Amino acid sequence: MDHTSFLERWFRRAALTVIIIFFMFPIFWIVLMSLQTNETILRSPPSMSFAPTLDNYTAILAGRLDSNVASMGIDFVNNLMNSIILSVCSVAVALALGVPAAYAFARHKFRGSEDIAFTLLSFRFAPPLLVLLPLTLYFQEIGLADTYLGLVWVYQLICLPLILWIVRGYFEDISPDIEYAYRIAGHSWFSTFRKIALPLAGPGIAAAGLLAFIFAWNNFIFALVLASADKQPVTVGALAFVTASGIQYGQIAAAIVLSIAPTLALALWAQRYLVEGLSLGAVKG
Amino acid sequence: MSAQLHLKSVNKKYNPGTAHEVHAVQDLDLEVGRGEIVALLGSSGCGKTSTLRMIAGFEEVSSGEVDIDGRRIDRLAPAKRGVAMAFEGYSLYPPLSIRENIAFALKSEKLPQADVNTRVEQIAALLEIDDILDKHPNAISGGQQQRVSLGRALIRRADLHVLDEPMGQLEPQLRAILRGRIKHYIKEHELTAILVTHDQTEANALADRIAVMEGGVLQQFDTPENLKNRPANIFTGAFIGEPPMNLFEAAAEVVSGNVELRLSPEVTLTYPSSTFSEELQNRIQQDHGVMIGIRPHSVQLTEEGLPAEVFANQWLGDQTHIAARFAGGSIVSVVHDLALPKAGDQIRIAISADDLHIFDTRSGEALSHGGQLA
Structure with missing residues (x-):
């Protein structure tokens, strides 16, 4: 780039640096906190010099919550497993239901199709608590309260509209003629969907799935109301760190690092798809 | 010739029963014989693509x-x-190479791989895409993609080959070469093809018969020759041919052994009545007048004839289009050399009775071509 001046490049770098610091600093600080004891964290003024310790991590993974007064059991590893089970299952179900539905909405205009699609989107408008209270009563009656099945079902309120609307856009961007060309060569519409539409919308589906996964992973309120201790995900489980004898910052930090690790790893791995999927639109025909 | 494709009073309505109803194709009857190439010709929105789809x-x-x-x-x-x-928008499969894209069309025929390869090579050579067979669709130009799309359709042995604007994106020279080759290929393999185009030259060059459509209605279905020499109505007369047919309203009268066509108070074309059959003479003497059409190629510049004033002279490299004020309107004449009249010059025009097309003004139907009843 010959025509960008030195000043322009310098400003660009400075701006990028500011943005990176702004977004990365909390994560960086939490990683630092997770390597300190509560005493060094709370000292004033804060300092960067400390002897790093992995005590917080070992305590959490061993299921102990150590405070200066007492030690009590927590089930963080179980919470982490719950988060993984709930998020993975929710996204899997939402993909299985949402992708075919998105294809139908994109390709076939039938009576009321827009209304149905909009209704599905409107699930995201309602304040969750409004839905949750009546839902709790129903779930208790039909025995779905405090089950993985029930939670995965409720998580569809988050995942399904997201996947449906993002993926629908991708299907709409694929020229229908590509599918026609395949069908006229002697293939059924189902094999056209599998062999042409799905692969072409692949990056979009991956991006939507990943976003849905992150939303599901970060969800707090559904699990707080509907799940008991043994079904709680990390977001709810973290409440246990607020104890009678104070807040265990070091262990909270370690727990946060452990709980953002899977989504962070997933996002880094799928970064290419995410950028491609969310910015490019689908493949040009 | 038995019919390979037969459309029987086909209608297409979009959004039926709503305020946005569009009757895109109206009572279309069309027969395409086995081994025949038929072009659907018309301007945008005439219903040709709806028919194809x-x-x-x-x-x-x-x-x-x-x-x-x-x-x-x-x-x-x-x-x-x-x-x-073959699709107008090419519709190639992006993940597959060009070779795979073309071979893909043969999948349902379940041929041995060697045969598939030979056929792909053949069609690629025909369409001059043999050098890009291993590239991917997004790495080649629009014209190349269009040829691949065409190859993907032509390689099959289908009962009917349907080509939607098959050469719209090609460069003129390549288009001219490929037209000949494709026609030869279709005839050689005894394929039946129906193509959609808005390009008359393409329709004339490729098709055995052309169906001219307008407003969802089939105007005329005939050989290129007949479309040119015997247009069925004012629309096809004006639509076919470049530059378009000159049209004038005229009042016809038989006066003392002559047929007089009065185009304006000053301009009257006079022919001996023997050039028009008696029946035709009766039919053209209508109260509401007739419409006469003369192809620009048939407008003769002569020493004596009716006066006209040139207002434009366009040299196209191999012919000259001379536009002149005539009978209250304008008339275009084509001359096959670098003609001299400049704007403002007076010229004289003669129109032979053999070159006259006469149409009914009200119905638009043709009454006669060159003195013969239509």
Whole structure:
């Protein structure tokens, strides 16, 4: 780039640096906190010099919550497993239901199709608590309260509209003629969907799935109301760190690092798809 | 010649029963013989592409029947119709190489790999895409993609080949070469083809017969020759031919052994009545007058004749279009050399009775061509 001046490049770098610091600093600080004891964290003024310790991590993974007064059991590893089970299952179900539905909405205009699609989107408008209270009563009656099945079902309120609307856009961007060309060569519409539409919308589906996964992973309120201790995900489980004898910052930090690790790893791995999927639109025909 | 494709009063209505109803194709009857190449010609929105898509199965037929090879197909899935199609938007499969894209069309024929390769090589050589076979669709130009799309349709042995604007994106020279080759290929393999185009030259060069459509209605279905020499109505007369036909309203009268066509108070064309049959003489003497058409190529510049004033002279490299004020309107004449009249010059024009097309002003139907009843 010959025509960008030195000043322009310098400003660009400075701006990028500011943005990176702004977004990365909390994560960086939490990683630092997770390597300190509560005493060094709370000292004033804060300092960067400390002897790093992995005590917080070992305590959490061993299921102990150590405070200066007492030690009590927590089930963080179980919470982490719950988060993984709930998020993975929710996204899997939402993909299985949402992708075919998105294809139908994109390709076939039938009576009321827009209304149905909009209704599905409107699930995201309602304040969750409004839905949750009546839902709790129903779930208790039909025995779905405090089950993985029930939670995965409720998580569809988050995942399904997201996947449906993002993926629908991708299907709409694929020229229908590509599918026609395949069908006229002697293939059924189902094999056209599998062999042409799905692969072409692949990056979009991956991006939507990943976003849905992150939303599901970060969800707090559904699990707080509907799940008991043994079904709680990390977001709810973290409440246990607020104890009678104070807040265990070091262990909270370690727990946060452990709980953002899977989504962070997933996002880094799928970064290419995410950028491609969310910015490019689908493949040009 | 038995009919390979038969459309029987086919209608297409979009949004039926709503305020946005569009009657895109109206009572279309069309027969395409086995081994014949037929072009659907018309301007945008004339219903030609809707017709094509109904044949291929991407649009439902609102009413009517479509038969291919004696088999009713308008309710069948596209896969079961035995139709191969080249799409205007190319529609190549992005993940596959060009070779795979073309070979893909042969999948349902279950040929041995060696045969598939030979056929792909053959068609690639025909369309001059043999050097890009291993590239991917997004790495080649629009014109190349269009040829691949065409190859993907032509390589099949289908009951009917449907080509939607098959050469719209090609460079003129290549287009001219490929027209000849494709026509030869279709004839050699005894394929039946129906193509959609808005390019008359392409339709003339490729098709055995041309169906001219306008406003969803078939105007005329005939050989290129007849479309030019015997247009069925004012629309085809004006639509076919470049530059377009000169049209004048005229009052016809038979006066003392002569047929007089009065184009304006000053301009009257006079012919001996023997050049017009008696029946024709009766038919053109209508109260509301007739419309006469003369092809620009038939307008003769002569020493004596009717006066006209030149207002434009356009040299196109191999012919000259001279536009002149005549009978209250304008008339265009084509001269096959660098003609001299400049704007403002007076010229004299003669029109032979053999070159006259006479139409009914009200119905638009042709009454006569060169003195013969239509």
